Amino acid sequence: MGSVGTALAEMTMPQISPLAGEPIERADAERLAGVLKALADPARLRLLSLIQAAPDGEACVADLTSPLGLSQPTVSHHLRILTESGLLEREKRGVWAYYRLVPASIATIADLLTPPRKRATKRAR
Amino acid sequence: MGSVGTALAEMTMPQISPLAGEPIERADAERLAGVLKALADPARLRLLSLIQAAPDGEACVADLTSPLGLSQPTVSHHLRILTESGLLEREKRGVWAYYRLVPASIATIADLLTPPRKRATKRAR
DNA sequence: TGCTGATATGCAGGCGGGTCGATGCTGTTG
DNA sequence: CAACAGCATCGACCCGCCTGCATATCAGCA
Numbered sequence: 001m002g003s004v005g006t007a008l009a010e011m012t013m014p015q016i017s018p019l020a021g022e023p024i025e026r027a028d029a030e031r032l033a034g035v036l037k038a039l040a041d042p043a044r045l046r047l048l049s050l051i052q053a054a055p056d057g058e059a060c061v062a063d064l065t066s067p068l069g070l071s072q073p074t075v076s077h078h079l080r081i082l083t084e085s086g087l088l089e090r091e092k093r094g095v096w097a098y099y100r101l102v103p104a105s106i107a108t109i110a111d112l113l114t115p116p117r118k119r120a121t122k123r124a125r
Numbered sequence: 126m127g128s129v130g131t132a133l134a135e136m137t138m139p140q141i142s143p144l145a146g147e148p149i150e151r152a153d154a155e156r157l158a159g160v161l162k163a164l165a166d167p168a169r170l171r172l173l174s175l176i177q178a179a180p181d182g183e184a185c186v187a188d189l190t191s192p193l194g195l196s197q198p199t200v201s202h203h204l205r206i207l208t209e210s211g212l213l214e215r216e217k218r219g220v221w222a223y224y225r226l227v228p229a230s231i232a233t234i235a236d237l238l239t240p241p242r243k244r245a246t247k248r249a250r
Numbered sequence: 251t252g253c254t255g256a257t258a259t260g261c262a263g264g265c266g267g268g269t270c271g272a273t274g275c276t277g278t279t280g
Numbered sequence: 281c282a283a284c285a286g287c288a289t290c291g292a293c294c295c296g297c298c299t300g301c302a303t304a305t306c307a308g309c310a
Contacts, residue, residue, distance in 0.1 A: 018174035019231065023192065029167040029174070036165035039238075041298085042154040045161075049143035049154070061257060067148070074299055076258055095256045095307050106144065110238035113164075113231055166268080186287060199269055201288055220277050220286045 013086055013105055017112045035109060038085035043068060044078045048087065048106075051099055058091075058100040138211055138230060142237040160234055163210035168193060169203045173212065173231075176224055183216075183225040 014032040018024045024032075038044065050067055051059045065075050079099055082088040086105045091098045139157040143149045149157075163169065175192055176184045190200050204224055207213040211230045216223045 018170045019177055019226075021178065023174040023178045024171060026167065026171070029170040033165050033167045033170055036161055036170075037297095040158050040161035040165040042151065042158045043298085045143045045154040045158055046149060046151070049148040052144050053146065053148045062255095070298095071300055072257075073259080073301080077298080080258085092257090097257060101144075106238055110235045113235035113238065162267095168268085187285095195268095196270055197287075198271080198289080202268080205288085217287090222287060 013108050014112065017114075019113065032109075032112065035085050035087070035105075038081050038087060039109070041078070043070060043074075044082055047075070047078055047082065048101065051088070052101055058098045060096040060098050062096075138233055139237060142239075144238065157234075157237065160210050160212070160230075163206050163212060164234070166203070168195060168199075169207055172200070172203055172207065173226065176213070177226055183223045185221040185223050187221075 013035065014028055016024050016028045016032075018029065018032065039048075046068055047064060050064055051057070054063070061072060061075055061079065064079075065072050068075060070078075079088060079090070079097075083090050083099070087102055088099045089102050091100070139153055139160065141149050141153045141157075143154065143157065171193060172189060175189055176182070179188070186197060186200055186204065189204075190197050193200060195203075204213060204215070204222075208215050208224070212227060213224045214227050216225070
């Protein structure tokens with residue numbers, strides 16, 4: 001396991017909003033940008049949308065290639081990026097790999113992007 | 126003026142959420158991805174953060190180059206992208222160009238990314 | 251055991267984007 | 281009017297990413 005691409009969905013979800021209080025630092029900006037980069041792709045947005053709208057809120061790769069019009073390796077690639085960003089979770093049942101949303105992650109991003117109008121931003125310290 | 130890069134901040138703000146209801150279409154995905162691409166950059170996130178934290182909620186280019194550690198043309202480039210995405214607005218006073226946030230735009234993005242947990246999402250059909 | 255099907259990975263091509271230096275433009279100042 | 285300062289644009293370089301093809305891996309099945 002000396003390689004690089006395994007189990008990194010840990011430090012992905014940032015905590016500091018760029019829209020509340022003092023300017024964010026470089027490291028926080030890069031982490032938030034990383035998750036936003038995962039979102040900022042039409043194919044991946046459609047993947048999230050397709051999975052969310054799937055019968056049980058889950059879908060496997062074969063169900064997604066046709067609606068997207070992309071090849072199977074490309075779809076796997078996008079699903080991998082979304083999973084490593086913490087936006088999707090993967091469960092392998094038999095030969096199929098089922099992907100489903102992680103609502104908390106997306107909610108966190110939405111929260112960070114919400115200006116301090118209605119959210120309290122928890123400035124309680 | 127037959128060029129391409131002028132006054133495009135019109136069809137930028139999307140309306141359809143990828144996380145509520147039926148799958149989004151390709152065009153909507155591309156528009157939302159466009160705005161997210163504008164956000165998905167550390168320098169631009171820090172720019173938004175710096176402007177938001179500025180004394181009157183506004184800042185000019187010269188105030189932003191030093192904290193970012195980027196050259197003035199690069200900062201102008203990022204500000205241009207943010208402005209064309211509808212996230213910033215520009216007001217030129219004399220020689221200075223003052224940029225400020227457009228909270229409604231960012232709130233729209235945050236709203237589209239909010240899963241139908243707390244938001245009503247208008248599932249009325 | 252050997253085969254088929256579903257998924258992941260390697261590799262390569264092509265395009266878009268971030269960055270900087272140089273330059274042009276405009277408004278201010280002496 | 282001349283010099284200067286702030287900002288935008290241009291051209292260029294380089295890196296990362298999206299995509300597909302080929303291939304490897306793994307589970308189920310005859």
